Amino acid sequence: MSDVIALGQPTVGEAELAAIAEVFASGWLAGSGPTSRRFEERFAATVGTRHALATSNCGSALHLALLTLGVKPGDEVIVGDYTFPATGHSVMWTGARPVFTDVRPDTWTVDPAAVEAAITPRTVGIVAVDVFGQPADYDELRVIADRHGLFLVEDAACSAGAAYKGRPAGSLADIATFSFHGRKGITAGEGGAYVTDREDLSSHARKLLSYGVESALNRAELSHLAIPAFTDLGYNYRLSDVAAAIMISQLDRLPDLLATKRAIAARYGELLKGHELITLPYEAPDREHPWQSYVVTLDARVDRGAVAMELRQRGVQCTFGTYASHLQPLYGQADRCPVSADLFVRHLAIPMHANLTEAQVETVAATLVDVVGSFAAR
CATH class of the missing domain: 3.40.640.10 (Type I PLP-dependent aspartate aminotransferase-like (Major domain))
Structure with missing residues (x-):
């Protein structure tokens, strides 16, 4: 596509x-x-x-x-x-x-x-x-x-x-x-x-x-x-x-890339805030986030896999966040990390890069809200 x-x-x-x-x-x-x-x-x-x-x-x-x-x-x-x-x-x-x-x-x-x-x-x-x-x-x-x-x-x-x-x-x-x-x-x-x-x-x-x-x-x-x-x-x-x-x-591009992605993250925040089934990423006040990824947390009632497949069908690429490492069979670690395990099953990464246009950001946000709402209503 x-x-x-x-x-x-x-x-x-x-x-x-x-x-x-x-x-x-x-x-x-x-x-x-x-x-x-x-x-x-x-x-x-x-x-x-x-x-x-x-x-x-x-x-x-x-x-x-x-x-x-x-x-x-x-x-x-x-x-x-x-x-x-x-x-x-x-x-x-x-x-x-x-x-x-x-x-x-x-x-x-x-x-x-x-x-x-x-x-x-x-x-x-x-x-x-x-x-x-x-x-x-x-x-x-x-x-x-x-x-x-x-x-x-x-x-x-x-x-x-x-x-x-x-x-x-x-x-x-x-x-x-x-x-x-x-x-x-x-x-x-x-x-x-x-x-x-x-x-x-x-x-x-x-x-x-x-x-x-x-x-x-x-x-x-x-x-x-x-x-x-x-x-x-x-x-x-x-x-x-x-x-x-x-x-x-x-490295010459880095300042401009950072400024662009921070503006995109701020715009996502404006478009997605207040949705009861979507929690926005948090930037600690004593830190400057480079926004390598933009990852939202879906409510536990939402089927993340179904949401992801529907987003892709509609032309919005997405994926999970990252790994709860202790759950990987290679490591054989018995101790639980419950916060990490919860994030692993609820995080969804949506498009984030410096080439996104304003129209694309708005499309991503609108599509995400629509898809999450439709799956929550089922």
């Missing part, structure tokens, strides 16, 4: 094509090259950290974060439950056990009280998730982490451009990780970033990023022929310079 309103859509064009052409002309297309270095410098400045590494995706950045923080088999890492399973997977990749903890019913980010209750002698750290881009309660989480000698990681997959008490997402924990997947606020189709203020963590991560040795670019800048020795088990987690070029252009 040509008139389908897309759930998510990247904003790319001539600027990105020109950036790619420059990389092609340079002859360096591989990862960790000069364009990646320029992007890392720009991204670190954007998120307010001293160091940034461009990675193949957010999952690889999370894996590097946990490895450089020393997570090992037998450890436990507390993870906010309401998240895409890449967060829990990254813990399992180290041989440690993710311990999923429940979330706040308003912001959907991890509940600090649940974190405190989940700490055991095996706990080594906390991974907080900025759900749909809204930052978690980092001041409270930092107090808990410091009191128990734990690390704190920010899974900022969705939160480029967000802020918490005036501080940018990415600067709120020991390490933060970002995603540049196609549905994220800024995107190269795929990609990610690892950011930190700590030189020791950054240096270790940069080595693990590229099979455990210095990058070819660093070796090429030496005054002698460097033959690297492999002393660490590293990975191929580099972002190509082609993708890095796209990301530099996306």
Whole structure:
């Protein structure tokens, strides 16, 4: 259907094509090259950290974060439950056990009280998730982490451009990780970033990023022929310079993209407010939400699956929110996270991207109200 309103859509064009052409002309297309270095410098400045590494995706950045923080088999890492399973997977990749903890019913980010209750002698750290881009309660989480000698990681997959008490997402924990997947606020189709203020963590991560040795670019800048020795088990987690070029252009667009999506979120709020069967997403007053997704909560009496199928039939793309991770069979976690489990079955994501027109926003809202009302009346 040509008139389908897309759930998510990247904003790319001539600027990105020109950036790619420059990389092609340079002859360096591989990862960790000069364009990646320029992007890392720009991204670190954007998120307010001293160091940034461009990675193949957010999952690889999370894996590097946990490895450089020393997570090992037998450890436990507390993870906010309401998240895409890449967060829990990254813990399992180290041989440690993710311990999923429940979330706040308003912001959907991890509940600090649940974190405190989940700490055991095996706990080594906390991974907080900025759900749909809204930052978690980092001041409270930092107090808990410091009191128990734990690390704190920010899974900022969705939160480029967000802020918490005036501080940018990415600067709120020991390490933060970002995603540049196609549905994220800024995107190269795929990609990610690892950011930190700590030189020791950054240096270790940069080595693990590229099979455990210095990058070819660093070796090429030496005054002698460097033959690297492999002393660490590293990975191929580099972002190509082609993708890095796209990301530099996306950083140029970021302020406008954020302003547009905030205006769209405000308009949705105006059009959907007051509906007894639809609860709007909440933005905490001390945070700036980047609106990577716009997710409403349907009343428990409404058949979400039926609503979603009817919306799609009418040309409005939609999907569920994200996962109550503890319910996934892979993890085998018996403890319940009731708030997260409830959100998992009631959340509905509707179109949110910077290319939406005013008419499309109005159509989405009107169609949602009509469909929800019709199903509730049955």
